[in-house]
Amino acid sequence: MDINLKNKETILQFFQELNKSDKNSRKEVLQNYLHQKSVANISKPFDEYVGIGDFKTGFVDSLFDAFPDIEIQPYIVMGGKSGDNNCVCVAGNFIGTFLNDWLTIPATQQPAYIRFHATFFISDNKITRAWYFLDILEVIRQAGYNLFPFKGLQQPAPNPMIGDGIITYNVAESESLKSYNLTNAMIDGLLEFDGKSIDSMEQERFWDVKNMMWYGPGGIGTTRGLKGFQDNHQIPFLKAFPDRGVFEEDKTTNFVNIAEGNYTCHFGYPIMNGKHTGDGWLGLKPTNKSFTMRVMDFWRREEDRLKENWVMIDMIDVLEQFNIDVFQLLKTYKN
Amino acid sequence: MIATSDNIKTVNKKTIVSFFKEMNATKTSDVKNVLENYCDENIIVNITSPFEEINGIESFYNEFCQPLLSSFPDLENQPYILIGSDYEGKNYVSCTGNLVGTFKEDWLSIPATNQPTWLRFTILFRIENNKIIKAWYFFDMLDIIRQAGFNLFPNKGIELVPPAPMTNDGILNYDTNSDEGEKTLNLINNMLDGLSNYDGKSVDSMGQERFWDTKNMMWYGPSGIGTTRGLKGFQNNHQLPFLKAFPTRGMLPKTQEDQFCQLGDGNYAFDFGFPLMYGTHLGNDWLGLSATGKKITMRVLDFWRKEDGKLKENWVMIDMVDILNQLGIDVFELLKTEIKKN
Numbered sequence: 001m002d003i004n005l006k007n008k009e010t011i012l013q014f015f016q017e018l019n020k021s022d023k024n025s026r027k028e029v030l031q032n033y034l035h036q037k038s039v040a041n042i043s044k045p046f047d048e049y050v051g052i053g054d055f056k057t058g059f060v061d062s063l064f065d066a067f068p069d070i071e072i073q074p075y076i077v078m079g080g081k082s083g084d085n086n087c088v089c090v091a092g093n094f095i096g097t098f099l100n101d102w103l104t105i106p107a108t109q110q111p112a113y114i115r116f117h118a119t120f121f122i123s124d125n126k127i128t129r130a131w132y133f134l135d136i137l138e139v140i141r142q143a144g145y146n147l148f149p150f151k152g153l154q155q156p157a158p159n160p161m162i163g164d165g166i167i168t169y170n171v172a173e174s175e176s177l178k179s180y181n182l183t184n185a186m187i188d189g190l191l192e193f194d195g196k197s198i199d200s201m202e203q204e205r206f207w208d209v210k211n212m213m214w215y216g217p218g219g220i221g222t223t224r225g226l227k228g229f230q231d232n233h234q235i236p237f238l239k240a241f242p243d244r245g246v247f248e249e250d251k252t253t254n255f256v257n258i259a260e261g262n263y264t265c266h267f268g269y270p271i272m273n274g275k276h277t278g279d280g281w282l283g284l285k286p287t288n289k290s291f292t293m294r295v296m297d298f299w300r301r302e303e304d305r306l307k308e309n310w311v312m313i314d315m316i317d318v319l320e321q322f323n324i325d326v327f328q329l330l331k332t333y334k335n
Numbered sequence: 336m337i338a339t340s341d342n343i344k345t346v347n348k349k350t351i352v353s354f355f356k357e358m359n360a361t362k363t364s365d366v367k368n369v370l371e372n373y374c375d376e377n378i379i380v381n382i383t384s385p386f387e388e389i390n391g392i393e394s395f396y397n398e399f400c401q402p403l404l405s406s407f408p409d410l411e412n413q414p415y416i417l418i419g420s421d422y423e424g425k426n427y428v429s430c431t432g433n434l435v436g437t438f439k440e441d442w443l444s445i446p447a448t449n450q451p452t453w454l455r456f457t458i459l460f461r462i463e464n465n466k467i468i469k470a471w472y473f474f475d476m477l478d479i480i481r482q483a484g485f486n487l488f489p490n491k492g493i494e495l496v497p498p499a500p501m502t503n504d505g506i507l508n509y510d511t512n513s514d515e516g517e518k519t520l521n522l523i524n525n526m527l528d529g530l531s532n533y534d535g536k537s538v539d540s541m542g543q544e545r546f547w548d549t550k551n552m553m554w555y556g557p558s559g560i561g562t563t564r565g566l567k568g569f570q571n572n573h574q575l576p577f578l579k580a581f582p583t584r585g586m587l588p589k590t591q592e593d594q595f596c597q598l599g600d601g602n603y604a605f606d607f608g609f610p611l612m613y614g615t616h617l618g619n620d621w622l623g624l625s626a627t628g629k630k631i632t633m634r635v636l637d638f639w640r641k642e643d644g645k646l647k648e649n650w651v652m653i654d655m656v657d658i659l660n661q662l663g664i665d666v667f668e669l670l671k672t673e674i675k676k677n
Contacts, residue, residue, distance in 0.1 A: 019551075069550050069565060073501045093498075095553070097564050110493045110572075111553070111564035142493070153450045153482070155496055158433075161413045163503035210409050213435070213451070224437050224451035225409060 003086060004079045004260075007122045008168060011088045014127075015072040026064070030056055035126040041269060042132040043294060044316035045103055045327065059132075062103075067096025067112065075158075076165035076298050076310070078265060080176075080258035085121045085129075087256055089265040091165070091298050091310050092116060093156060094134075098143070103136070104327055105143050106334065112142050113156040115217075117296040117312040119256055119267050131269050133296050133312035137326070138218030145333050147326065148282040151232035152214075152221025157310055160300050161213075164262070171261035179301045180259035182206060183266065186306060187246075195242060198230055208305040215310045219282055240281035244274035247292075267296040276322055284322070291321035343426060344600070347462045348419040348508045351428045354467075355412040363404045367396050375466040381609060382472040383634060384656035385443060385667065399472075406447065407436030407454070415499035416638050416650070417506045418600035420516060427596055429605045431457040431638055431650055433496065438483070443476075444667055445483050446674060452482050453496040457636055457652050459596060459607055469593065471609055473636060473652040476666065478558035485673045487666065488622040491572035492554075492561025497650055500640050501553075504602075511601040519641045520599030522546060523606060526646065535582060538570050548645045555650045559622050580621035581614030587632060607636040616662055624662070631661040 001009075014033040021029045030052050040049045042059055049055040063070055074092035081087070094114040098107045115138055121129035140147060141154055159165065186206035194200035209226040216222060216233055223232040238244070247268060249255045256267040270292035279285050294314035299306050316326050354373045361369050370392050380389040382399060389395050404410055414432035421427065434454040438447045455475040460467050480487060481494060499505060526546035534540035549566040556562060556573055563572040578584070587610055589595060598605040610632035619625050634654035639646050656666045 071551055075499075075503060095564070097568060108493075111562060111568065112493075113495070153452075155453070156498070158453075158496070159415070159499040159503055163415060163499060163506060166503055211411055222451060224435070228437060228451065 004081075005168065006125070007086055007088050007120075008077050008079045010122065010125055011077060011090065011120060012074075012166070012168070015074065019071045023064075026060065027052070027056060030060070033127055035123070035128045038127050038130065040130040040132065043134055043136070043312075043314040044320060045136075046132075046134075063094065063096075066098065066100045066102035066107065067094070067114075068099055070094050070096030074166065075160060076263060078165075078167045078258070078260040078263045078298075080260055082256040082258050086123065087258065088120045088122060089256060089258065089267065089296075089298070090116075090118045090120070091157075102139075104330060105136075105140055108143050110142075112139060114139055115156055115312070117267075117298070117310070119265075119296065131267070131296075133294070133314060135218050135312060137315050140326070140330060141218055145330060147329050147333065148219045148284075150219055150221040150282075151236060152216060152223045152228075154218065154221050157215035157222065160308060165300070167260050167263065175261055176259045178304075179262055179264045179299070180257075182301055182304065182306065183259065183264040183299050184257070187266070191246065193238065198234055198238070203230075206306055208302065208307045212306060213308045215308070217311060217313050217315055219315050220313075236281050239278040240276060240284070240286070241274035242278060244272055244293075246272055262301045264299045264301070265297065266299075268294070270294045282319075284324075287322045289322050291318055293318055342510050344419045344421070345508070345510050346465070347426055347428050347460075348417060350462065350465055351417065351419075351430065351460055352506070352508050355414065359411045363408065366400055366404065367392070370396060370400070373467055374470075375463070375468045378467055378470065380470045380472065383474055383476065383652075383654040384660060385476075386472075402442065403434075406438065406440045406442035407434070407452065408439055410434050410436035410454075415505045416603060416640075417508060418598055418603045418605060418638075419507070420598040420600050422596045422598060423593075425593060426462050427598060428460045428462060429457065429596070429598055429607070429636075429638075430460075431455075431652075432499075442479075444670065445480055448483050450482075452479065454479055455496055455652075457638070457650075459605075459636070461593060471607070473634070473654065475557050475652060476656050480666070480670060481558050485670060487669050487673065488559045488624075490559060490561035491576055492556060492563045492568075494558060494561050497555035497562060500648060502640070502642070505640070507601050507603065515601050516599035516604075518599075519602055519604040519639070520597065522641055522644070522646065523599075523604045523637075523639050524597075527606070531586070533578070538574055538578070543570075546646055548642065548647045552646060553648045555648070557651065557653050557655055559655050560653075576621050579618040580616060580624075580626070581631075582617055584612055584614035587611060587613050602641045604639045604641070605637065609634045611635040622659075624664075627662045629662050631658055633658055 017029045034052050040055045049058045074090045076091040079088040098112040101107050115135040117133040119131045120127050189201045207226050214223045214229045223229045254269045272293040275290045276287045296312045298310040300308040357369045380395050414430040417430040419428040438452040441447050457473040459471040461469040529541045547566050554563045554569045563569045596607040612633040615630050616627045636652050638650040640648040
């Protein structure tokens with residue numbers, strides 16, 4: 001079997017076995033799929049975990065304690081070679097009944113959707129590196145706390161409109177290349193920003209201008225159409241971070257830029273830097289702090305335009321660099 | 336346009352897929368042409384409240400399509416389940432999903448938000464000779480009102496636009512194994528029989544644990560009720576409050592042609608009645624209401640997805656505005672009051 005397909009099947013099996021696992025079998029499932037010295041980085045307030053035991057106690061157990069019936073439900077699973085690494089990139093939700101407080105977020109006794117993106121590096125059928133993005137602000141919103149005023153609509157992001165995001169079918173190399181070129185040309189366009197007008201980025205060349213959907217993280221929200229995207233995300237973002245830039249890609253680690261079929265994934269941990277010099281973003285005043293940003297994007301192409309874009313940002317990490325402690329804020333709201 | 340296939344079910348499903356595709360791609364001014372290509376000129380359309388029965392393409396366009404597209408000019412149909420089969424000798428396609436659009440102008444007195452809005456819908460099409468002769472549209476009106484910022488009723492479950500099937504395989508625009516569809520249909524009918532065995536005292540009398548993925552089932556109810564997880568979540572947040580409010584609820588006898596429909600296709604099944612059930616509003620708390628003592632009928636439909644022999648997901652739509660009307664509660668009057676308050 002093709003190594004890429006095999007890796008995607010491995011990840012899907014890993015999720016399936018985790019979903020069926022219990023307290024006693026969980027460690028064994030992790031041992032079956034993770035390299036002994038596997039390193040996992042998880043967005044804030046989580047950290048870096050080295051080895052299976054560390055990952056289990058630091059992350060997995062905390063999830064199962066708070067959401068005992070938790071299930072992983074991916075809606076995009078794609079793979080490819082990024083630099084020297086065979087990787088699989090995933091978008092989806094952890095769904096579970098929120099029975100016990102998690103990260104000081106009060107349990108709701110209701111189903112919760114923990115939106116996530118993840119990147120896996122796989123070698124000899126084992127996960128050697130993993131990065132997880134969790135939309136914690138969205139979980140906090142579902143628990144009843146809106147800590148920041150958002151411009152877009154707040155809702156767990158949906159599956160791809162046409163339901164073909166789990167790529168275990170054959171794709172033509174030429175289609176993947178088309179997606180890759182389109183997405184990267186669009187990103188190049190973003191970097192043409194002249195600091196004055198968003199028109200300088202000529203984004204209308206790349207998107208389904210009328211119907212594109214942009215599924216941003218909690219705190220920003222979902223937008224529709226190029227104009228909706230510009231008004232509700234791009235303009236406020238550029239106003240707050242006018243000199244934002246993208247890090248040079250390092251082929252060995254921490255970056256992914258792949259395409260498969262109609263889908264592309266771009267990931268950096270961190271990928272951007274900037275300085276917080278303008279107001280309005282998340283309702284904040286400028287703090288003049290320099291910061292870096294962890295971001296992971298998925299796009300779906302339809303014919304020659306980008307139609308959907310799932311975006312995760314480690315918002316808590318960004319806010320922390322502005323000296324804003326989300327969990328301290330939550331505590332204030334709870335009281 | 337339509338692929339050649341001997342299987343009429345598949346032909347019909349493909350017809351509806353291309354109908355949606357053309358509707359999405361068409362400029363508003365040409366929508367009527369698309370309707371004429373796919374619908375019988377005497378089409379009968381029933382839409383949940385506040386709409387009423389519509390006859391003919393002209394009225395369908397003027398009374399429904401045109402105002403909808405004025406309010407949501409970039410409206411796109413995004414189904415996530417689309418199945419088809421026959422019932423009582425008639426051919427049907429049923430689909431559920433969202434109409435997604437930017438809410439630009441007030442619709443049915445709901446204030447426009449200038450934000451993307453998901454209009455959750457189900458449509459049942461009855462098809463003859465490649466033309467739609469009847470259609471039933473369900474909208475989750477309370478959810479649209481919620482997305483516009485007005486929570487008129489307290490929900491027991493969580494409020495969200497329900498997701499597509501976990502397995503992303505709901506669009507069955509191909510020939511499916513008919514045994515599998517039959518199996519799914521039997522499973523839901525056994526489950527429904529269980530519901531009818533309610534002894535009026537305990538939900539345990541319905542033996543529902545035999546049919547569901549008791550730990551992880553998802554029940555995606557209409558706004559006003561919300562989404563629940565697990566058999567216990569379903570019982571606590573929907574079934575118990577519902578049975579308390581309508582303890583004598585039951586299935587209506589058939590009084591009109593095509594009042595009911597049941598379809599099984601692959602791992603999916605569908606059950607529909609317009610109306611389906613009756614009840615008397617004898618108990619408190621459902622939607623936060625006090626008992627009114629009124630007799631009502633309910634327009635209800637369900638989609639289920641089967642996984643490993645058990646029901647795993649259930650999408651449920653109920654014409655809530657219609658029920659509330661029968662209880663003497665006018666949702667749009669309530670909304671008006673809320674708008675004034677703001």
